[in-house]
Amino acid sequence: MKRDIEELLKANVISPEIADAISNYYKQKEISSPNRLVVVFGILGALLVGLGVILIIAHNWDDLARGVKTFLAFIPLVLGQVATGYSIFRKKESTSWREASACFLILAIGACISLISQIYNIEGDLGDFLLTWSLLVLPIVYIARSHIASLLYFLLITYFLFESNSWTHRRQFNFIYWLLFLAIVPHVFFLFKNRKETNFINFHSFLIPISLSFGVGSLAGEFPHLLSIAFIALFSCFYGLGYIYKSSQQGHLSNGFILYGSMATMVTLFIASFQDFWRTMREVIWSASIFQTETFYFALLFFVSAILVYYYYFNDRRSQWRDNLQPIMPVFIVYSFIFIIGQFFPQLAQILINMLILSIGVLTIRQGANMNHLGVLNYGLIIITILVACRFFDTDISFVWRGLIFVSLGLGFFATNFWMIKKRSEDG
Amino acid sequence: MDKKKFLILAFTLMVIAQLYVPFSMVWESESILAAGTLYKFRTAPIDPNDPFRGKYITLNFKDNICNMANDSIWSQGDKAYCILENVNGFAHIRSLQKSKPEDKDYLYLTIGYIVTVGNENKANLVFPFDKFYMEESKAYAAEKIYRERQLDTIHTTYALVYVKNGVGRLSDVKIGDSSIRDMLK
Numbered sequence: 201m202k203r204d205i206e207e208l209l210k211a212n213v214i215s216p217e218i219a220d221a222i223s224n225y226y227k228q229k230e231i232s233s234p235n236r237l238v239v240v241f242g243i244l245g246a247l248l249v250g251l252g253v254i255l256i257i258a259h260n261w262d263d264l265a266r267g268v269k270t271f272l273a274f275i276p277l278v279l280g281q282v283a284t285g286y287s288i289f290r291k292k293e294s295t296s297w298r299e300a301s302a303c304f305l306i307l308a309i310g311a312c313i314s315l316i317s318q319i320y321n322i323e324g325d326l327g328d329f330l331l332t333w334s335l336l337v338l339p340i341v342y343i344a345r346s347h348i349a350s351l352l353y354f355l356l357i358t359y360f361l362f363e364s365n366s367w368t369h370r371r372q373f374n375f376i377y378w379l380l381f382l383a384i385v386p387h388v389f390f391l392f393k394n395r396k397e398t399n400f401i402n403f404h405s406f407l408i409p410i411s412l413s414f415g416v417g418s419l420a421g422e423f424p425h426l427l428s429i430a431f432i433a434l435f436s437c438f439y440g441l442g443y444i445y446k447s448s449q450q451g452h453l454s455n456g457f458i459l460y461g462s463m464a465t466m467v468t469l470f471i472a473s474f475q476d477f478w479r480t481m482r483e484v485i486w487s488a489s490i491f492q493t494e495t496f497y498f499a500l501l502f503f504v505s506a507i508l509v510y511y512y513y514f515n516d517r518r519s520q521w522r523d524n525l526q527p528i529m530p531v532f533i534v535y536s537f538i539f540i541i542g543q544f545f546p547q548l549a550q551i552l553i554n555m556l557i558l559s560i561g562v563l564t565i566r567q568g569a570n571m572n573h574l575g576v577l578n579y580g581l582i583i584i585t586i587l588v589a590c591r592f593f594d595t596d597i598s599f600v601w602r603g604l605i606f607v608s609l610g611l612g613f614f615a616t617n618f619w620m621i622k623k624r625s626e627d628g
Numbered sequence: 629m630d631k632k633k634f635l636i637l638a639f640t641l642m643v644i645a646q647l648y649v650p651f652s653m654v655w656e657s658e659s660i661l662a663a664g665t666l667y668k669f670r671t672a673p674i675d676p677n678d679p680f681r682g683k684y685i686t687l688n689f690k691d692n693i694c695n696m697a698n699d700s701i702w703s704q705g706d707k708a709y710c711i712l713e714n715v716n717g718f719a720h721i722r723s724l725q726k727s728k729p730e731d732k733d734y735l736y737l738t739i740g741y742i743v744t745v746g747n748e749n750k751a752n753l754v755f756p757f758d759k760f761y762m763e764e765s766k767a768y769a770a771e772k773i774y775r776e777r778q779l780d781t782i783h784t785t786y787a788l789v790y791v792k793n794g795v796g797r798l799s800d801v802k803i804g805d806s807s808i809r810d811m812l813k
Contacts, residue, residue, distance in 0.1 A: 261763045262762060262763045262766060262809060270654055273650070274647075274650065277646065277647070277650070281643050281646065281647075285639060285643075288635065288639060289635075289636075289639075305646075309646055312650045313649060313650050313653070316650045316653045316654055316657075317653070318683070318684075318761040319761075320653070320654070320657035320661075320797060321757060321759060321760055321761055321797065321798040321799075322653060322657065322797070323756040323757060323758065323759055332649060336645060336646050336649065339638070339641075339642040339645070340642065342638075343635065343638050343639055343642055
């Protein structure tokens with residue numbers, strides 16, 4: 201800072217009086233803020249002491265009486281509750297206190313229950329343990345207003361879903377998971393609405409799609425192909441939500457909704473581009489009972505939700521809707537039509553899906569060129585490359601032709617990137 | 629009610645809920661260990677290739693099979709009330725029933741699988757107390773001693789389980805008259 205001030209002074213950018221004012225301002229700031237190195241070493245010291253105490257206790261664990269072990273098992277939990285209480289009532293404005301104490305309390309809850317189970321040799325069901333833990337974490341999210349608690353909650357309910365469904369070895373509607381998910385929605389809604397905590401928003405934007413995808417994936421039952429509509433509509437919702445809360449400075453890679461929504465949509469389309477997908481769908485005996493399945497209602501719910509999301513998004517951008525329309529946005533509508541066509545003309549549906557993927561690839565390349573964005577341009581190229589690679593698996597093309605096509609794609613990659621970089625240097 | 633009072637009430641309820649769960653586990657377990665009936669369950673050898681789990685000894689039980697009638701109403705995964713009896717000082721499952729028994733010691737167990745041997749159906753019962761937790765560095769040595777002693781025909785290895793209201797709590801594993809924990813000291 202001192203060097204910068206001297207440089208600015210020499211270049212006559214700032215006057216001596218302003219230089220003094222800036223120096224004094226930063227000196228004051230140093231005095232009032234704690235020495236960070238001291239804080240870091242303090243935390244490290246406390247951690248090491250704590251770990252040392254735990255190791256000494258652990259070594260002598262078997263020699264301790266059951267009552268003593270039980271008492272020790274409760275200590276982290278009580279400490280976590282005291283710390284969280286202190287952060288809520290005495291350190292209201294401190295985010296680090298709130299988040300750190302909530303995180304510690306959540307881990308202490310799990311540790312306490314686990315230790316008690318070990319002390320009394322209680323054999324429990326992992327799914328029940330995760331459910332109990334999730335229910336005990338949920339109030340922390342709202343009372344401590346902790347976003348780390350919300351993230352850990354999502355991890356717990358997703359693990360719970362995975363664990364409770366893995367035992368049945370078949371898909372079934374997990375009502376409890378959806379209730380647990382709904383319980384956290386208000387917190388997530390206000391987190392995204394306030395738009396202040398951008399890091400936490402970004403973490404949630406990755407975790408929520410993953411959790412929900414597992415939730416939807418646990419459906420299926422008799423009509424698994426119908427899940428593809430539910431998935432595509434869900435991914436479209438994510439994609440639209442990502443654009444709604446995206447700020448102008450934010451890149452696509454840090455926006456989990458956009459990144460996940462886009463990639464997951466493409467993966468689903470690639471799966472549907474294979475002839476096996478449509479052939480096996482034809483083998484399913486469709487009946488009126490489809491309207492009684494959870495899969496149908498979830499597909500309908502997500503489809504309607506996607507329409508509402510995009511209605512909200514384009515409502516504020518009516519005059520510039522063409523500029524804001526992304527290639528992936530209308531996919532869920534197009535796919536639904538192709539799905540219906542596929543019931544009667546499976547081969548036509550397969551061709552249409554491949555054309556849809558090709559169109560998305562080409563439009564993405566064009567968009568990347570217009571935006572002067574190498575990442576978007578290359579994403580479009582990758583889409584087309586994967587499409588070609590997929591077609592190698594279910595078409596009989598000679599190795600020579602495959603080789604030539606891949607060489608052409610590779611040259612296309614080089615040429616497009618070279619052209620973009622050259623265009624940048626000419627414009628710059 | 630103003631916001632602060634509401635927050636205090638909500639926080640208090642949260643703390644009570646978080647303390648209640650582990651405390652109720654302790655209360656139930658202590659109640660069983662203090663007032664439950666003590667049974668000795670003979671253990672059977674376990675697969676030596678079973679990977680070392682680290683923190684506990686895996687127990688296998690000899691008397692976890694129960695005969696059933698041929699026109700059995702039971703299926704795999706069903707829950708059953710298993711009536712216990714003492715045979716030569718060791719626990720034995722006498723019978724299964726669907727309704728909760730009165731005035732008898734019982735365990736509420738899951739039927740693992742059912743096999744037909746000749747004219748008889750036999751149910752394999754899943755005992756929930758099949759893990760004996762120990763301090764991590766001792767668990768491996770304990771499991772080794774436990775496995776070796778399964779082949780010992782002189783000393784019987786058994787688990788001490790307190791039973792109350794259908795729930796069993798494992799308190800110790802014994803080889804002869806010695807606790808496995810004492811054998812590691």
